[in-house]
Amino acid sequence: MTKYSAPGKIILFGEHAVVYGRPALAIPVTQVHVEVDISDSARSGIWIDAPDVNLHAELNTLPSDHPIASVINNLFFLLRVSPFPNLEIKISSTIPVASGLGSGAAVTVALTRALSTHLNHSMNAEEVNVFTYEIEKIHHGTPSGIDNTVVTYARPVYFMKNEPPEMFKVGRPFTMVIADTGISALTKESVGDVRRLWMNDRARWETVFDKIGEISFTARRAIEAGKYELLGELMNENHGLLQKMTVSSPELDELVKAALHAGALGAKLSGGGRGGNMIALVEPEKAEEVSLSLKAAGAKHTIITQVS
Numbered sequence: 001m002t003k004y005s006a007p008g009k010i011i012l013f014g015e016h017a018v019v020y021g022r023p024a025l026a027i028p029v030t031q032v033h034v035e036v037d038i039s040d041s042a043r044s045g046i047w048i049d050a051p052d053v054n055l056h057a058e059l060n061t062l063p064s065d066h067p068i069a070s071v072i073n074n075l076f077f078l079l080r081v082s083p084f085p086n087l088e089i090k091i092s093s094t095i096p097v098a099s100g101l102g103s104g105a106a107v108t109v110a111l112t113r114a115l116s117t118h119l120n121h122s123m124n125a126e127e128v129n130v131f132t133y134e135i136e137k138i139h140h141g142t143p144s145g146i147d148n149t150v151v152t153y154a155r156p157v158y159f160m161k162n163e164p165p166e167m168f169k170v171g172r173p174f175t176m177v178i179a180d181t182g183i184s185a186l187t188k189e190s191v192g193d194v195r196r197l198w199m200n201d202r203a204r205w206e207t208v209f210d211k212i213g214e215i216s217f218t219a220r221r222a223i224e225a226g227k228y229e230l231l232g233e234l235m236n237e238n239h240g241l242l243q244k245m246t247v248s249s250p251e252l253d254e255l256v257k258a259a260l261h262a263g264a265l266g267a268k269l270s271g272g273g274r275g276g277n278m279i280a281l282v283e284p285e286k287a288e289e290v291s292l293s294l295k296a297a298g299a300k301h302t303i304i305t306q307v308s
């Protein structure tokens, strides 16, 4: 049996602007993950069991654009696996889908590592990352590549499109509370809406993207130096710019307000927006209190994570 897992992720700074070449910061979230187990099978075919998405099927019965089928078929094409072996694949996940926690990238990364290892075609991290990006493109249109990068390397990453990712050091551990609005929102749609805004007034939005790029740059330095008051202010500023871009929502704004009211140092939406998750930077001793306030303000669930 071959077993691999991949973590969830959150974007700390720079979502949306990253699509336009500005830097963004993301971190892995190991409290949630996807796990893939692969074993040889006595029955013929490739049997996939993914109870979290109610999937129990043989590969050939799935439509070719099914996310899991497209990973397997494209990977076997890349690795020239022919004929297809008989396998049992079990996929389990604790990452909520369509909520900005990187569940799609985590499934692809864990499945790619497990399949390539099981079939003795080992792939290094860069190869896994490039392949996962290709799969993200099939399902998300014009992804920047940040999700696949942070999930593949499972380290805090300073990311710019089409540049090698830079890993950075966390000067002093910090604590984040992640809260889920429970509303699933398609990143493709918010990215499309931002593109329409940009096409109608490029000069205005380029200035906004520049500001966000500067925030990401300054935030990286603040994390490296352990200056968390500043980091909180940068989160608030970044959230304001995301609101201008129309990618926040009343529910996200409500959670941001509740976190700040409960004593968070800063808060913002994370990821594509409109729904999904928000994040709050907190002193460790305030984490529980902020988490409870977020639940009282409507969060469906929360995760407290320490970044180090």
Ligand code: PMV
Pocket (backbone or CB within 6 Å): 011, 014, 015, 016, 017, 018, 019, 099, 100, 101, 102, 142, 143, 144, 145, 146, 147, 187, 191, 270, 271, 272, 273
């Ligand atoms: O919704 P998520 O967490 O997958 O984040 C998308 C981040 C965007 O910047 C909005 C899009 C992208 O491809 O970078």
